[in-house]
Amino acid sequence: MYRRLLAALLVHALGSALVAAPIALKELELLVRMRTPDAEILKDVLARRLLTPIDAPAEQSLAKVGISPTLLAQLKTGSFAVSKEAALTLQQQELQRIAVLKAEREQDVLTFKRLQEAQQASSQATTASSDTVRKMIDGKLLRLENGSLRPYPADELKRVRIFAFYYSAFWCGPCRQFTPKLVEYYQRVKVKHPELEIIFVSGDHTAASMQTYMEKTGMPFPAITFDAIKASSVRQYAGGSIPWLSLVNASGEPISSNAKTKQYVAPIEILNGLDQIFAKSDVPAR
Numbered sequence: 001m002y003r004r005l006l007a008a009l010l011v012h013a014l015g016s017a018l019v020a021a022p023i024a025l026k027e028l029e030l031l032v033r034m035r036t037p038d039a040e041i042l043k044d045v046l047a048r049r050l051l052t053p054i055d056a057p058a059e060q061s062l063a064k065v066g067i068s069p070t071l072l073a074q075l076k077t078g079s080f081a082v083s084k085e086a087a088l089t090l091q092q093q094e095l096q097r098i099a100v101l102k103a104e105r106e107q108d109v110l111t112f113k114r115l116q117e118a119q120q121a122s123s124q125a126t127t128a129s130s131d132t133v134r135k136m137i138d139g140k141l142l143r144l145e146n147g148s149l150r151p152y153p154a155d156e157l158k159r160v161r162i163f164a165f166y167y168s169a170f171w172c173g174p175c176r177q178f179t180p181k182l183v184e185y186y187q188r189v190k191v192k193h194p195e196l197e198i199i200f201v202s203g204d205h206t207a208a209s210m211q212t213y214m215e216k217t218g219m220p221f222p223a224i225t226f227d228a229i230k231a232s233s234v235r236q237y238a239g240g241s242i243p244w245l246s247l248v249n250a251s252g253e254p255i256s257s258n259a260k261t262k263q264y265v266a267p268i269e270i271l272n273g274l275d276q277i278f279a280k281s282d283v284p285a286r
Contacts, residue, residue, distance in 0.1 A: 022051040022081075023173070025058050029065050030177045038071040044173055045080050053081040132252040133163050137199065140228040143221075144214050152222040160250060161195040164270070165237050165259075166221075167244040169203035170213035175243040178267055179217045182245075185271050186221055193278055201234055202226060203242055239263070245270045 023045060031041050054062070054076045062072060074080075138154035166182060168175040186198055200223035202210040207226035214223060224232055237246035237259040245267035246259035254260040256270055 022049045024051045025061065027173060027177070028075075029062060031173055032062060032065045032067045034176060036173075036176070038068055041071060042074060045075065050075065050081040130250045133248060133250055134158070134160070136233050136252065137224065140225050140232060141199075141222045142225050143223070144219055147215065149211055149214070149223075157197055159194050160197040162197070162255065162274075163248050163250070164196065164198045164274075165201055165234050165246045165248070166198055166267075167201045167203060167238045167242050167246075168213075169242060170209050170216075171204065172242050176213075176217070178243045179213075179219070181268065182271070183218055183220060189274070189278065190220075196274070197221065199224060199234065201229060201232070201238070243267050247274075 028041070028045075028050070031044070052058070054072070059072065059076065062075075134154050134157050137157075141152040141154060142149040143152040144150075168179060170176065182198065189196060198221040200214070200219055200221060202213070202223060204210040204213060204226075210223070210226050213219075224234060229235070237248055237254065238244055239246075239258060239262045241264065244258070244264075245256075246254070247256040247270060248254055248259055256265065256273070257263070258265040258270075
């Protein structure tokens with residue numbers, strides 16, 4: 001569990017929009033694999049710098065994932081990398097942060113009991129208080145259908161007992177890396193567990209960028225309309241960086257710890273917790 005947390009943390013924390021840390025080789029490779037335009041990669045590098053210079057092993061590794069010769073030549077100039085002293089300081093800070101997270105990991109990241117209660121709640125037992133989230137987002141949803149964003153009625157969410165708010169943006173490299181995993185997870189789990197719904201809350205600068213992001217990643221889940229995001233109550237479950245995934249029940253009460261404490265939890269850990277709960281509920285009663 002700790003190894004998985006460390007791996008996810010190193011990828012996501014290095015690209016955090018809040019910290020704007022230098023780009024590590026692993027993140028750079030992922031951007032190339034995702035066919036991110038050279039101009040966009042170069043823009044990110046100019047803004048954040050490289051954690052380490054592009055040496056011979058790094059050059060070979062990037063060549064294997066298909067980096068363009070032009071971009072590779074630009075990155076090899078050495079002017080994009082942070083100093084050795086700065087890189088060492090960042091690595092030490094990251095190790096300290098990981099140590100703190102390892103200590104905190106002994107506590108439950110998710111309140112599993114509340115997840116189970118939310119999942120087992122009867123779809124016919126909806127009360128005014130358990131319908132809070134649906135009312136909160138009623139009239140503010142869109143969904144990608146045949147290449148176009150169309151209004152999505154909140155009535156479709158009557159069976160939902162677990163809402164996963166996904167805060168992300170197209171301009172964020174770590175977000176683009178994680179989103180395909182979230183899409184795959186949704187397609188795998190949603191049919192069997194209709195009590196779960198993911199809601200995309202965009203951090204993009206324009207509605208066009210938001211739509212492009214949804215189209216390129218094939219988001220199958222609904223999203224808050226761009227014009228409604230700033231004033232939406234769902235912002236209360238977000239943290240200070242992206243990608244961020246928070247779980248709440250239908251009453252709007254936090255289920256995952258990060259929805260309440262605002263402390264970072266890697267989105268992949270949230271999905272792992274959900275899988276554990278769903279796995280338990282899928283075991284036939286004896």
